[in-house]
Amino acid sequence: MSADAAPFIRRHRLSSEAEAYKARRKPSVPIAMPDLSDHAAVARWRAETNALWGEDDDPQVPHRREEIGGVPCLVAGPPPNSGAPVVLYAHGGGYVLGSAAVAIPITARLGRTLRVVSADYRQPPEHPFPAALDDVLAVYQALTAEYGSAVPAAGDVPAAPAADGVPVALAGDSSGGALALSAAVMATARGARPAAVALFSPLLDHAAVPGSPLVDGEGRRLIDHYVGGANPADPRLSPLRAELGGLPPVLVQAAADEPLAVQAVELHRRAAGVDVTLDLWEHMWHTWHYHDLPEADQALAEAAAFLAAPFSSSGGT
Numbered sequence: 001m002s003a004d005a006a007p008f009i010r011r012h013r014l015s016s017e018a019e020a021y022k023a024r025r026k027p028s029v030p031i032a033m034p035d036l037s038d039h040a041a042v043a044r045w046r047a048e049t050n051a052l053w054g055e056d057d058d059p060q061v062p063h064r065r066e067e068i069g070g071v072p073c074l075v076a077g078p079p080p081n082s083g084a085p086v087v088l089y090a091h092g093g094g095y096v097l098g099s100a101a102v103a104i105p106i107t108a109r110l111g112r113t114l115r116v117v118s119a120d121y122r123q124p125p126e127h128p129f130p131a132a133l134d135d136v137l138a139v140y141q142a143l144t145a146e147y148g149s150a151v152p153a154a155g156d157v158p159a160a161p162a163a164d165g166v167p168v169a170l171a172g173d174s175s176g177g178a179l180a181l182s183a184a185v186m187a188t189a190r191g192a193r194p195a196a197v198a199l200f201s202p203l204l205d206h207a208a209v210p211g212s213p214l215v216d217g218e219g220r221r222l223i224d225h226y227v228g229g230a231n232p233a234d235p236r237l238s239p240l241r242a243e244l245g246g247l248p249p250v251l252v253q254a255a256a257d258e259p260l261a262v263q264a265v266e267l268h269r270r271a272a273g274v275d276v277t278l279d280l281w282e283h284m285w286h287t288w289h290y291h292d293l294p295e296a297d298q299a300l301a302e303a304a305a306f307l308a309a310p311f312s313s314s315g316g317t
Contacts, residue, residue, distance in 0.1 A: 006302045009256060015294040024287070029097070036125050036225050038094070046097055046123070048292075055101035058108035063101075064116075069142030071135045072120040074100040076111035083313040085169060085195070086143060089118040090136050090183075092174025092201075092287060094222030096124055105198070105290045106173065109300040114307060116141060121179070128228030130235060136183045139140075143168045144192055169196040169248075169307045173287050175201025175223070181239040181250075181267075188246050195310040198251045198303045203289045204240040204263040206232035240267055249275040251306045253299050255284040277306070 030052050034041035038075075057063050063074040078084035088109060091103035100107070100118035107116045121135035147167045171178030177199040184197045206227055217251075227237060235242035240263060250271065254264040261280060268278040281288070281295065289296045 002244070005120070006275070008279050010279060012261060012282065012295075014283050018260060018283070018288075018295055021293060023289060025285075030284075035222065036217045039124040039126050040095065042125060048251070049097050050099050050102050050265040051072065053098075054105070056104070058103075058104055061108040061111040063104060063107070063111075066117075066139065067120075068117060069138035069140075071139050072100075073139060074104070074107065074118045074120070075116070076104075076107050077115040077117070080115065080146070082115070084113070084115045085308045086115045086117065086147060086167060087169045087171050087198075087307055088136070088140055088183075089116055089141060089169075090121065090132075090172035090176035091118060091178040092172065092203075095175045095220055095226035096130060096222045097272050098172075098176075101222075103173070103176075103290075105292070105296075106300065110171070110304050110307070111295065112233070113304050123184050124222075124225040124228070127228050129230050131183055133179055133236060136179045137186065139194075140170070140183055140187060140194075142188075145150055145170060145209070168309065169310070170194045171200075171307065172202070173200035173289060175203050175226070176181075178204055178206075179249065180235070182236050184247060185239050185242045185244065186236070188248075189243070191252070193246065193248055196249045196251070196307050197247065198307050200289050200299075200303070201258060201260055202252065202264065202267075203260055204267055205238040207238055208263075240270065244271045247271065247274045251277045251279065251303060251308070253279045253281065253289070253303065254287060255288065256280040256282045258284075258286045260286065265269055275314070276316075 009062050029044060029051050034045050065078045066073050066075050083309055089100045089107050091100055100120045103118055107118045110116050119136055119139045122131040152289055169183050170180040179218055184194050187194060206223060233241055252264045254261045268276050
């Protein structure tokens with residue numbers, strides 16, 4: 001779907017499992033936020049919150065720890081010599097919370113058909129911008145080198161993006177969506193365009209965050225501690241403001257009524273000439289992909305097929 005095509009509004013009847021979940025939903029951050037200037041308190045809060053969210057491995061798609069590009073990662077799916085498409089995943093959590101382990105409900109389902117590398121990037125307030133983005137780019141560079149496509153050094157930017165993508169795709173949810181898209185934009189400018197990008201309920205513009213409990217108040221505090229003293233309109237922070245030309249195919253899945261849907265729609269509008277598929281789900285909520293629901297299974301199966309498609313058309317990695 002080109003950027004000038006209409007967004008796809010997925011009209012569906014909620015499954016009984018989703019209805020039951022909505023009835024018992026709890027706050028997304030279940031433990032009161034500490035003073036974010038107290039790094040020891042933040043570390044305890046992060047560990048307790050992540051544990052409540054769940055960090056258990058999936059026995060059907062086990063994850064293994066590896067260091068890639070100097071960054072700790074969880075890796076799932078087929079082995080490197082299998083020829084399976086490779087996807088670098090950036091987890092959400094307002095930059096401060098979440099982890100590769102918390103994202104296992106997403107990466108395990110993607111890992112049924114894809115080799116998924118989930119980055120445990122550095123997090124604020126100990127490590128503000130650009131630490132998380134630097135880590136995602138370091139993993140991307142290592143993966144593209146491993147799979148046969150070298151990434152030019154930061155100072156060696158070609159005049160035009162390369163016409164062919166490299167055999168690594170990018171994906172992420174919420175704040176991880178900003179990291180994934182920013183990495184895609186920067187890699188494309190350096191001549192190492194990814195194969196595809198999939199974004200789940202992405203946060204794409206820190207300078208124009210819609211007001212809501214999710215991205216205002218405590219959520220705003222989390223985001224601000226990542227931004228630090230940087231300009232929130234910096235396109236590395238807010239990829240919606242970046243030069244989007246030359247990007248590979250992009251899939252955006254968001255809940256039709258969530259606060260960040262407006263940014264997903266704006267990405268679809270601004271990315272002229274880019275093959276953007278915007279899939280808005282009625283009745284769902286921010287990053288429903290994490291939950292054990294038929295709607296999450298369906299969304300992630302479609303995302304996995306989308307991410308794998310460029311590899312199939314090129315004859316694999």
